Amino acid sequence: MKNPVYKLIELTGTSDVSMEEAVENAVKRANKTIKDLCWFQVVETRGNIEKGKVHQWQVTIKVGFAVKP
C-alpha cells in the first residue's frame, strides 16, 4: 500500500515478574482487538511496592499499527 497511515495508542502493561512481561501483556491485550500491530516504544517504567518488594511492574508503551486505507 502506498503511503500507509499508522495509529499509536498508549497502554500500561503490568507484571509481577519483569519489565519485559509487562510489555508483553500490553501487546497481547492490544492484539485481541487490533490486527497488524507493528511496533512499540517504551514511554515510562513505574511500579508498585508492597512489603518492601516490587509487587507490580508497570510499563507504559505506545503501540503502532497500520490503519486501513
Add this chain to the structure above:
Amino acid sequence: MKNPVYKLIELTGTSDVSMEEAVENAVKRANKTIKDLCWFQVVETRGNIEKGKVHQWQVTIKVGFAVKP
C-alpha cells in the same frame, strides 16, 4: 484480576472558571463512554484570551482506565 492492562487517552478539557474545572469537564465527558476511569496526568495547560482576560482554560490530560481482560 492478575496483571491488568490500562489504556491512556488524551483529552483537552475547557472551562471559563479554573484549571480544576477544565480537568473535571474532561473527566466527566470521558466517564460517559468509558467505565472505571482510574487516574489522570496533566500534560499541558493553555488558554484563550479575549478582551485582555482569560476567556477559556484549556488543560490537556491523559486519562487511564483498565481495559477488559
Add this chain to the structure above:
Amino acid sequence: MKNPVYKLIELTGTSDVSMEEAVENAVKRANKTIKDLCWFQVVETRGNIEKGKVHQWQVTIKVGFAVKP
C-alpha cells in the same frame, strides 16, 4: 457549546514526497472516520532510507477534535 472537550489521537502519516504530504495523508485518513478535526501538532519526524535516498517520510502528529457533549 459551553466548555467543549477535545480528544487527541496520535497518527503517523507517510509520504515519498515531503513532510507536508505525510501530515496531509494522516489528516486525510483521520477525516474518513472522525468529523470536525480541529488542529494537529507535529510530535516526531523520521523516515526510511533506501539506496541512499529518503524513501519514505514519516511524520507523527497528534490530531485534536471536539467530542460530542
Add this chain to the structure above:
Amino acid sequence: MKNPVYKLIELTGTSDVSMEEAVENAVKRANKTIKDLCWFQVVETRGNIEKGKVHQWQVTIKVGFAVKP
C-alpha cells in the same frame, strides 16, 4: 488577514491566592501595552514560602498575539 504572524512573550504573574489569579495578573498587565492578546501557555509554576505557607504563586506563561502586517 492572510498568513498572520504572532509574537510570543514570556511573563511571570504572581498572586497570593491561586495559580489562576497569577495567570490573570500576567495577562491583565500584558493587555495594558499589547492589543489583541490571543492565547497563553503555562511554562512553569513556582512559588515563595513564608512562615510555612505559600506566600506567593508564580506562574510563568507565554502569551501570544498577532503582530501588525
Add this chain to the structure above:
Amino acid sequence: MKNPVYKLIELTGTSDVSMEEAVENAVKRANKTIKDLCWFQVVETRGNIEKGKVHQWQVTIKVGFAVKP
C-alpha cells in the same frame, strides 16, 4: 550568610479540593520538620478518579530550604 547552600526535597501533596490545596498540604507537612522553607516548584500534576470524578489531586513539588552552614 555568605554563599548559602539550599537543599531541595520532593513531595507529593494531595487534596480533594484543588491543586493549590495539594501544594499547601505538602508545604504545611514539610514545615513540621524543616525550618526556613524558601520556595517550591511544581514537578507534576496527577490525580485519582473515582465514580467518574476527580477524587484526589496529587501535585508533586520540589521544596527548597537553606541548610545550616
Add this chain to the structure above:
Amino acid sequence: MKNPVYKLIELTGTSDVSMEEAVENAVKRANKTIKDLCWFQVVETRGNIEKGKVHQWQVTIKVGFAVKP
C-alpha cells in the same frame, strides 16, 4: 565587534502552503522592524484543520539578532 550580545524573540509564522513558507513569513515580518537577523531555530510545528485538510501551517521559531553594543 568584540563579544557581541544577541537577542532571541519567539514568533509563530503561518502559511497555507508549507512549513517553509510559514518560517519565511515570520522571518519576513521580523525583518520589517529588526535589522541584522542572524538565525532561527524551529520550536514547534502545529496547524489548523478545516474540512479535513490542513488549512494553516503554524511554525513557531526563535529568531536571533545582534543587539547594538
Add this chain to the structure above:
Amino acid sequence: MKNPVYKLIELTGTSDVSMEEAVENAVKRANKTIKDLCWFQVVETRGNIEKGKVHQWQVTIKVGFAVKP
C-alpha cells in the same frame, strides 16, 4: 488518612544480573530504613562495562512513601 503527603527519594540500585534486580536492590535497601514504601519510577538506566561485557546495571529510581501526618 485524609490528604496524605508523600515523599520521593532518588536511589541508584545496581546489579550484575538485570535491570529488574537493580531496582529490587534499591527498593530492598530503602525498606531497611523507611516504612510503607508505595511506588517507584525509573529515572535513568546506565551501566559499567568491563572486558567488553555489561559488568553492572545501574538503575536510578524515585521511590515514594507516605510521611506521617
Add this chain to the structure above:
Amino acid sequence: MKNPVYKLIELTGTSDVSMEEAVENAVKRANKTIKDLCWFQVVETRGNIEKGKVHQWQVTIKVGFAVKP
C-alpha cells in the same frame, strides 16, 4: 541475520531550498561512505538568515545503519 546491531550518527544537512532537501543532502553524503543506511530521525531544525530571508536551512538528523556482525 539474527540480532543485528545498528549504529546511529548525527549529521547536519543544509539547503537553500527546503527542509526536505537539507535532509536529503545529509543522507546523500552519508551514503558515500556508509552502506545500508536504514532510517533517520530529525533532531533539530535551524537556519541562517541573510538580508531578511532564510538563506540556509539546517536540519540535524540521526542516521541509523546496520553494522557488520
Add this chain to the structure above:
Amino acid sequence: MKNPVYKLIELTGTSDVSMEEAVENAVKRANKTIKDLCWFQVVETRGNIEKGKVHQWQVTIKVGFAVKP
C-alpha cells in the same frame, strides 16, 4: 507592590574567556536598556571553535525583570 509581574527576555552573551563572562556580558548589555533586572537562568551553552580551540563561548540565558504596574 502587590502581585508584581515579571517579563523574561532571552539573550545570548559571548566571551572569549569563560562561560561566566558570557553571562555577565549579556546581563551588562540588558542593563543598559532595562532597569531592575532580577534574575537569570542558563538555557543553553554553545561555542565557536577556531584553529582547534574554543574561540567564543556563547551562553543563552533568560533574564527576568519586574515590569511597571
Add this chain to the structure above:
Amino acid sequence: MKNPVYKLIELTGTSDVSMEEAVENAVKRANKTIKDLCWFQVVETRGNIEKGKVHQWQVTIKVGFAVKP
C-alpha cells in the same frame, strides 16, 4: 592519565529475548572494534511486534570509551 577524554557512540542493540540481551549485543559488537569500553546509558527502548507478540527488543544506548591521548 591526566584529564582523559571520552567518546560516546550511539548503538541500537536487538534481541528476541530481553532488553538486557539487546544491550549486551550492542556492547559485544562495539567491543569488537573499540577497546576499553567504559559505560553505557540507555537512550530509548522500542521493539517490533509480529503475530501479536514482541518479536524483537530494540534498545538504543550511548557507549563511552576513553580515547588515546
Add this chain to the structure above:
Amino acid sequence: MKNPVYKLIELTGTSDVSMEEAVENAVKRANKTIKDLCWFQVVETRGNIEKGKVHQWQVTIKVGFAVKP
C-alpha cells in the same frame, strides 16, 4: 561490596565568583554530614542580578553517595 546502592540528593550551591565555586560550596556543605560522596550532576544554573551585575551564581546539582548496606 556487591551491588552497592547509591542515594542522590539535590542541592543548590551559591557563589559570587563562579559556577564552579557554587558547585564546590554545595559539595563542601554536603561533605559535612555525608561521607563518601561519589559524583554530582548539574541540574540547573541560575543567578541573582543586582545593580546590573551577576550578584550570585546558583547552581543546582544532584550529589550521589553510597548508602551503607
Add this chain to the structure above:
Amino acid sequence: MKNPVYKLIELTGTSDVSMEEAVENAVKRANKTIKDLCWFQVVETRGNIEKGKVHQWQVTIKVGFAVKP
C-alpha cells in the same frame, strides 16, 4: 561550498580545574584527528568527588565539523 554537510560527535572532556578547561580538553583532543572543527554544544555537566571536593569536572559536548563533499 554549496550545501555543506556537518557531522556531530559526542565527547566528554575532563579537568580538575574548571568546566571551561574540560571543554577545551575535549576540543583539543578532537582537533588531533579532525580538521575544521566548527562549533560545540554542552550536553551535560557532571563530576567526580573525592575527599569531599570536586576532583574532576566532566563536561559532555557535541562537536560539529564540515565533512568533505
